[in-house]
Amino acid sequence: MAEEIGDRAQHLLKVLVESYIRSGQPVGSRALARDSGLDVSAATVRNAMADLEELGMVSSPHTSAGRVPTNRGYRMFVDSLLTVKPLSEREIITLSGQLGVDGSNQELATSVSDYLAGMTEMAGMVMIPRTAKRSSLRHIEFMPLSGRRILAILVINEKDVQNTVIKVDRQYTSAELQQAANFLNNELAGHELFDVRHRILKELRETKDGMEQMMHQAISMAEQLFVKPESEADSDDFVLSGQTRLMGFDELSNIEKLRGLFEAFNEKQQILQLLDRCLDGDGVQIFIGEESGYGVLDECSMVTSSYQVDGEVLGILGVIGPTRMAYERVIPIVDITAKMVSAALAQSK
Amino acid sequence: MAEEIGDRAQHLLKVLVESYIRSGQPVGSRALARDSGLDVSAATVRNAMADLEELGMVSSPHTSAGRVPTNRGYRMFVDSLLTVKPLSEREIITLSGQLGVDGSNQELATSVSDYLAGMTEMAGMVMIPRTAKRSSLRHIEFMPLSGRRILAILVINEKDVQNTVIKVDRQYTSAELQQAANFLNNELAGHELFDVRHRILKELRETKDGMEQMMHQAISMAEQLFVKPESEADSDDFVLSGQTRLMGFDELSNIEKLRGLFEAFNEKQQILQLLDRCLDGDGVQIFIGEESGYGVLDECSMVTSSYQVDGEVLGILGVIGPTRMAYERVIPIVDITAKMVSAALAQSK
DNA sequence: TTTAGCACTCGCAATCTTAGAGTGCTAAAC
DNA sequence: GTTTAGCACTCTAAGATTGCGAGTGCTAAA
Incomplete structure (x- = not known):
């Protein structure tokens, strides 16, 4: 079915698309023959158009209008016919x-x-x-809110700030949160986000026992911050x-x-x-x-x-x-x- | 010119606006006479319409269309004719x-x-x-950026975070910034923004001399954060x-x-x-x-x-x-x- | 394979027509 | 004085009709 497109047909398609992009009007065979630069008659162009139409490259809005490129025609145009003008x-x-x-x-x-x-x-x-891969964590800060909620502020890279509210199991004092933030900053600051995620998961696995209560909690907060967002690829x-x-x-x-x-x-x-x-x-x-x-x-x-x-x-x-x-x-x-x-x-x- | 509008004319205006809001179609005299509940003929309504038209309350899109309320007609309608339905x-x-x-x-x-x-x-x-008046400042945090710039993070009220980049006269270390933030938090946290602005200006005036260098700088940073935004009422x-x-x-x-x-x-x-x-x-x-x-x-x-x-x-x-x-x-x-x-x-x- | 010629199709714009809706005015009725 | 009926008039929206121009597809000849 999808026969080869001849060189001339390609050229005509190119001229047609260019013309249509310029004017927005369907392009007729006469005009196309004139603009193509080729020394052919309108009738010849018409034959070529019939071929292109069969291949789904162009179509007529109605019997006696010119041809208009189809999406497929545009596709062929941008893929292999387009000549790009460099910027000034x-x-x-x-x-x-x-x-x-x-x-x-x-x-x-x-x-x-x-x-x-x-x-x-x-x-x-x-x-x-x-979650740009190159992003690295700069700083974490926690702030207590009412009712078991904590405001977490992340500074990422140089100058991007992100804040999230996370929910925790109990009320924490400012001092506790400060401590948790310090711990996390020590562990995680300066690393790429991808890495951060990794570390948190690793720590989670390793610290089932024998770890300070506080660290435990800090890590579970961090988990909310870094691990969840990945799944919500939102x-x-x-x-x-x-x-x-x-x-x-x-x-x-x-x-x-x-x-x-x-x-x-x-x-x-x-x-x-x-x-x-x-x-x-x-x-x-x-x-x-x-x-x-x-x-x-x-x-x-x-x-x-x-x-x-x-x-x-x-x-x-x-x-x-x-x-x-x-x-x-x-x-x-x-x-x-x-x-x-x-x-x-x-x-x- | 602006003569009194009769009760009947008012009622008719009300019915007209309601009808127009419902249908979007110009309202003719016959329909209006029917819907008005009044026992008057279309001709009477026409007379009233002529009056309302003269007062700029209604207008005809063209000679043989019905009437449509003008903005002024709507104004009168919402101001004194409207009967509001309570919500279910x-x-x-x-x-x-x-x-x-x-x-x-x-x-x-x-x-x-x-x-x-x-x-x-x-x-x-x-x-x-x-700049909502009730907003109070919760916390300030500074973070050094490259090239004489500082990232300032403000926590306002319970859960709103605002961050701004400010420019300063020289590089500061994290420690210095920490100190400045501490100072400002002590002075300003918990106060309403309006108040904060006040205090900063006051301090600025009072501290021309004999104040620690550091406080000086802290205050000038705070000035950038709180005082400028007021002028840009953007x-x-x-x-x-x-x-x-x-x-x-x-x-x-x-x-x-x-x-x-x-x-x-x-x-x-x-x-x-x-x-x-x-x-x-x-x-x-x-x-x-x-x-x-x-x-x-x-x-x-x-x-x-x-x-x-x-x-x-x-x-x-x-x-x-x-x-x-x-x-x-x-x-x-x-x-x-x-x-x-x-x-x-x-x-x- | 290309071209000229020709009949044919279609859309668009202009023109006309008609039906319907609604008005303004006048003169009579209340 | 206000209200009403009647009537001529105006205007629009929706079809119908027409002519024109553009462009095609096909055929037969070059």
């Missing part, structure tokens, strides 16, 4: 100017997301997996900005669709699962339409890239926009942004 | 069930906002002024939920309007300024259409109420929806919610 010097400079290295990861993520949204005129996003930090720009696109003028999309943004869950899938991949990755498996992303594409330090993936960033987007511009933007974020993080280390 | 027992129980007292204020706000959104099928919002905590529900209303099916609205939600600034204005008011307050002065709220109304403890206003909560909303239902919901939140907060004190 100026644009790169703008970005590097925006990347302040101080401020928390949160702030960095926000500014990067804004930048992506601004440059592409679409929605930008940045994910920081909370909310990573996730910044999304410029969503409202998506309301400007015709293909999303259907309110129902838009609503679904914004609900998905609010949920975060779905989007995050999707982004998780990108964590392994290298370089820029693209989801076209509902390839992602999420109906709400029907008319949308995501262009993402991971950013990393020392070859280790720290997170994902990218943009969301209509399927009909200027890939040849968006892809290098996402690519470069990811690289510059990687560089900035490496430097601030 | 069941609904109140649902709410009190949802109000968990544990968890941070953030979490409380989120759950209240969700509740409002769910009950009214519109968008819910809760504001917690960051971001209070603000939770908004169920925005996407607004996309379901016909009057907001205009994408441009919707976009403006959602951009305002993202900015927060504008909405917050608006809510600030409610802080003084007592009980339920209502903004109809662009009464607020913000064009983006054109076809929307806000129903808000403050919540308080010991007679002191802590924040604002409410809902946003289309001007054409079921006020007689929404108002008691907002009212009761505010009261229950107030009660819950008083109890958790």
Whole structure:
């Protein structure tokens, strides 16, 4: 069935997609023949179109409209036909100017997301997996609350603070908690989170007996802090900005669709699962339409890239926009942004 | 000009608004005569409508449509014509069930906002002024960062944590910072924020000389933490939920309007300024259409109420929806919610 | 394999029509 | 003076009709 696509058909597909991305209008055979640069007639183009249609690369909205690329057509386009424009010097400079290295990861993520949204005129996003492997524990602090609850404050890396309320078996005094925190800081501070988790589990196993009561309790508190979150592989930090720009696109003028999309943004869950899938991949990755498996992303594409330090993936960033987007511009933007974020993080280390 | 409105005209306005809120359709004279309960003919109603139109209470979309209330008409309606339905027992129980007292204020706000959104099928919002008067400082902690920066962690009230990065004149060691924190905790912990600010300024004035170097520095750090934020009367905590529900209303099916609205939600600034204005008011307050002065709220109304403890206003909560909303239902919901939140907060004190 | 020619299909926009709803006004009735 | 009935008038929303333009698919010839 899936026959080989001839060189000419490929070229025509490329020109068609480019034209459609530019104008948003179905492309007819006459116009395509003209723009293709090839010296062929419209009729020949029509034959090629018939082939492409059979292969599911293009389709007509109706009998006498031109052709429009299908998701599969877009896929072929970005995979093997696209010619990427490098970014201009100026644009790169703008970005590097925006990347302040101080401020928390949160702030960095926000500014990067804004930048992506601004440059592409679409929605930008940045994910920081909370359990980023490179994170190391800096400091633990406990504070008693009313009724058997304790406020735990974790300082992670340089400047990220996390606080959690944990429940314990009885009331503790400030002094006791201080002692527990000291103990844990001694044991755990400076180690990577991954490591911390390990140590806690190990200690738990080893200390069934003959250990000071206090340590025992301290470790069980730490367990609540570090071990549970792993199983709830839930909310990573996730910044999304410029969503409202998506309301400007015709293909999303259907309110129902838009609503679904914004609900998905609010949920975060779905989007995050999707982004998780990108964590392994290298370089820029693209989801076209509902390839992602999420109906709400029907008319949308995501262009993402991971950013990393020392070859280790720290997170994902990218943009969301209509399927009909200027890939040849968006892809290098996402690519470069990811690289510059990687560089900035490496430097601030 | 603004002549007195007759009793009958008032009654007719009331019935008209109710009918319009129910159906969303302009109300004609015949239907209004029928529904009014009055024993008058359509012609009489027409005369009354002509009067109301002259007073700016109603208007016709076009010559041969019925009448629609204007903002002014709505205003009159909610101010003096509305009969409020009390909430059913069941609904109140649902709410009190949802109000968990544990968890941070953030979490409380989120759950209240969700509740409002769910009950009214519109968008819910809760504001917690960051500088809430009743807040008292619990604990301060410093941690050195690279390059003359210090991470400050404030625990406020029971369970709210705030962290800020401050810049200082030189590097400090952990020990020095510990000392400074101890000093500040001794001086300030347990006091209300308002008080804290006062004390810092006082100390600053008094300690020009003859004070230990260290205290001096500690106080100037504290100044950065507590005094500056007051001038930037910027971001209070603000939770908004169920925005996407607004996309379901016909009057907001205009994408441009919707976009403006959602951009305002993202900015927060504008909405917050608006809510600030409610802080003084007592009980339920209502903004109809662009009464607020913000064009983006054109076809929307806000129903808000403050919540308080010991007679002191802590924040604002409410809902946003289309001007054409079921006020007689929404108002008691907002009212009761505010009261229950107030009660819950008083109890958790 | 490519091309020209031609009949055919379809959507879109403009125009017209009709039905229905509701008004404003006037003159009579209470 | 207020209320009512009657009537002409206006306006919209929803179909129906039309013509145009764009583009296709097919066939037969180059």
